[in-house]
Structure formats: C-alpha cells, structure tokens
Amino acid sequence: MLLPSFQYHEPKSLNEAIGLLGEMGGGASILAGGTDLLVNMKKGKLSPKNIVCLSRVEELKGVKRDHGLMSIGPCVTAADLKDREEVKSDFSALAEGAGLLGSPLIRNLATIGGNIVTARPAADLAPPLMVYGARVVLKKTEGERTLPLEEFFLGPGQTSLETGEILCSIVLDSPPSFSGGGYVKLGLRKSLEISLVNVAAFLSLDGPSGPVRDARIVLGAVAPKPMRSSSAEETLIGGEPDERLFQIAAEKAAGDARPINDFRGSAEYRREMVKVLTKKALVKAYEEAKLREWRRWK
Numbered sequence: 001m002l003l004p005s006f007q008y009h010e011p012k013s014l015n016e017a018i019g020l021l022g023e024m025g026g027g028a029s030i031l032a033g034g035t036d037l038l039v040n041m042k043k044g045k046l047s048p049k050n051i052v053c054l055s056r057v058e059e060l061k062g063v064k065r066d067h068g069l070m071s072i073g074p075c076v077t078a079a080d081l082k083d084r085e086e087v088k089s090d091f092s093a094l095a096e097g098a099g100l101l102g103s104p105l106i107r108n109l110a111t112i113g114g115n116i117v118t119a120r121p122a123a124d125l126a127p128p129l130m131v132y133g134a135r136v137v138l139k140k141t142e143g144e145r146t147l148p149l150e151e152f153f154l155g156p157g158q159t160s161l162e163t164g165e166i167l168c169s170i171v172l173d174s175p176p177s178f179s180g181g182g183y184v185k186l187g188l189r190k191s192l193e194i195s196l197v198n199v200a201a202f203l204s205l206d207g208p209s210g211p212v213r214d215a216r217i218v219l220g221a222v223a224p225k226p227m228r229s230s231s232a233e234e235t236l237i238g239g240e241p242d243e244r245l246f247q248i249a250a251e252k253a254a255g256d257a258r259p260i261n262d263f264r265g266s267a268e269y270r271r272e273m274v275k276v277l278t279k280k281a282l283v284k285a286y287e288e289a290k291l292r293e294w295r296r297w298k
C-alpha cells in the first residue's frame with residue numbers, strides 16, 4: 001500500500017505552522033507521529049493535498065510546570081510520558097495509560113496530541129487526562145481558546161477542532177495532597193491491543209483515611225466517546241473510602257456505561273468488566289492518595 005501524493009511542509013515555529021494551516025484552509029492535515037494519519041492514508045481513507053509536519057516545532061514539545069499547572073506539549077510521545085518522573089509522580093494514571101498504549105515501537109512515535117485529536121472511544125490517554133480535569137489549548141490565525149477535554153470530544157473520530165486549528169498544549173492542575181489516580185485497561189491481548197474497556201479513577205480525600213472530598217471516574221470504549229460516570233462519582237463523594245464503597249461505585253459505573261456488542265466482545269461482558277475495572281482503578285487511586293501524604297510528611 002503506497003501513500004497517495006501530497007505536498008509536504010515542515011514549519012519551524014508554531015506561528016509558521018498556524019500561518020500555513022490558515023492559508024491552506026481545509027486541504028491540509030497535521031502530521032505528528034503518523035501512527036494514525038499515515039495508516040489511514042495508506043488505507044485510502046484520507047488523502048490530504050498538504051501535510052504540515054510538527055516535528056521541527058520545538059514549542060510543541062516538552063513538559064513545563066509553572067504556578068501549580070503542568071503544561072504538556074502535544075508532540076510529547078507516549079514513551080516520554082510513561083518515563084517522565086514529574087508525570088509518574090503527579091499524574092500516575094496518565095503515565096500508566098501511556099505505558100499501555102500499543103507497543104514500544106508505537107509509543108516512540110505516538111504523541112499525546114495525536115491520541116486526543118484522533119478521538120477514538122477506546123484511546124488510552126483520554127480517560128486518565130479527563131479524570132485529572134485536563135484542558136486543551138487550541139490556536140489558529142484568528143486566536144486562541146481553551147476547552148475542558150471532555151467538551152472537546154464530540155463522538156467517534158469527531159472533535160470540536162476547527163479548520164486551521166492546532167492543539168498547542170494540554171494543561172493540568174497540580175493534584176492536591178491526599179489525592180491519587182489509577183488506570184486499568186482490558187484487552188484481548190497483553191500488548192498492541194486496543195481496549196475492550198478501560199477505566200480511569202481519581203480520588204481526593206480530606207485526610208489519609210477519608211472521607212472522599214472529590215472523585216472522578218471516566219470509562220473508555222463503552223460509549224461513543226470517553227464518558228464520566230456521574231452516578232459513581234456522586235456515590236463516592238462524602239463516603240468513607242473502603243472496599244464496600246468502591247464496590248457500590250463500581251456497580252453504579254456499570255449502570256452508566258453504554259456498551260455495544262461487536263466482534264471483540266458483548267455489551268453484557270463489557271458492562272461486567274466496567275464493574276471489575278472501576279473497582280481496581282479506585283483501589284489504585286486510594287493507595288496512591290495515602291502514599292502521596294506519606295511522601296509529603298517525609
């Protein structure tokens with residue numbers, strides 16, 4: 001399978017990239033790691049006339065921490081996210097998701113920006129980012145806007161990204177003390193596998209043993225886009241964090257899920273797995289919330 005022909009552009013700054021996209025209107029595609037775009041082009045699903053490659057735009061790489069915020073460049077790869085100390089310590093569920101994405105070869109290429117913009121319901125980075133309340137910063141020639149990530153996703157493969165817009169950064173608030181996250185993925189294989197179900201959880205506690213001050217649960221691959229489980233979150237907030245509470249929340253999450261039957265698994269099996277994975281993600285989040293406090297006291 002050969003790639004269709006196209007004009008290749010390699011801007012060296014964000015302004016140049018935005019300018020090029022502005023001039024080309026809808027006839028251009030952005031290229032980051034290429035693990036989605038090039039595959040779709042080879043399959044003949046996409047044939048953009050112009051490709052704007054971001055590999056030389058330094059402003060879109062790297063992770064910064066400033067004034068209680070972490071800002072992640074869209075060209076940071078899954079391999080980098082998985083290994084970065086500041087991501088592992090403050091946003092462990094994101095590091096876990098990155099470590100479970102594809103294979104080492106794919107992780108070396110796949111970027112966080114590409115993973116978000118592709119908007120696959122089963123993507124590995126969206127649920128962890130959503131539980132940490134991530135926002136996306138989008139820029140085009142006319143200006144800049146910031147959106148909560150959960151509002152960015154519209155449906156499978158659909159986002160609110162406008163023509164000529166670039167995802168420029170992903171912003172996260174530094175997590176409070178007594179808080180922790182967890183991510184669990186279920187596939188049919190152990191690697192190179194798109195999730196059958198995935199779940200991310202975040203818990204923030206009033207103290208080392210509770211009660212739960214804030215909770216977020218995001219379910220992947222069981223709806224047209226990654227979804228918050230509001231019933232599970234409501235159950236958790238104000239409760240004492242223990243096995244019994246986590247079990248009730250897991251059952252609520254299974255009730256909220258909207259899975260479908262397909263060749264990889266039945267809706268019934270997926271719903272059952274939401275229950276199992278939610279409980280596991282909550283246990284991980286709680287273990288980390290306790291550990292974070294222990295680290296702070298040291």
Ligand SMILES: Cc1cc2nc3c(=O)[nH]c(=O)nc-3n(C[C@H](O)[C@H](O)[C@H](O)COP(=O)(O)OP(=O)(O)OC[C@H]3O[C@@H](n4cnc5c(N)ncnc54)[C@H](O)[C@@H]3O)c2cc1C
Nearest residue numbers: 030032033034035036037102110111114115117123124167
């Ligand atoms: C074998 C294989 C296994 C995979 N396994 C997994 C898996 O386990 N989990 C998973 O979640 N995904 C998986 N994927 C999908 C893919 O690797 C990820 O979605 C990856 O993160 C996409 O990033 P990329 O940099 O390669 O994106 P690209 O292919 O470069 O781009 C993807 C889309 O995003 C757009 N885009 C990229 N960056 C920007 C930006 N900054 N602003 C605006 N638009 C942008 C592009 O125009 C394109 O439409 C797999 C893919 C393959 C081929």
